[in-house]
Amino acid sequence: MNSLEQAEDLKAFERRLTEYVSCLQPATGRWRMILIVVSVCTATGAWNWLIDPDTQKVSFFSSLWNHPFFTISCVTLIALFFAGIHKRVVAPSMYPFVCRRLYKIAGFNKKHNIMNVAFTSVLTTHI
Secondary structure, rough: OHHHHHHHHHHHHHHHHHHHHHOOOOOOHHHHHHHHHHHHHHHHHHHHHHHHHHHHHHHHHHHHHOOOOHHHHHHHHHHHHHOOHHHHHHHHHHHHHHHHHHHHHHHHHHOOOHHHHHHHHEEEEEH
């Protein structure tokens, strides 16, 4: 494979990676909003739970029972993390970095400067 064919392959890979990352953007935005809303609800519920004077006087489970907003939002946040929301939120930025690292390990960056240009354009366009 000559240098011109390799450059064309890398450009095709860049286009495909850009297309894939751009397809992930709408779903990622929704997951980020869900994570932000649930995190704010959990923080607000935790604040109300902590400043309640009855929290120190009753048992832990009774305290959770007295603060259903915090309990439900906390359980929802934990369930979202078990469902993999952290992966869905960072997916568009994760794939280009992983690909760049793999190509760097394989030695393509030393031979072909086009990889730096390709990954830089994907990262700056979609992140």
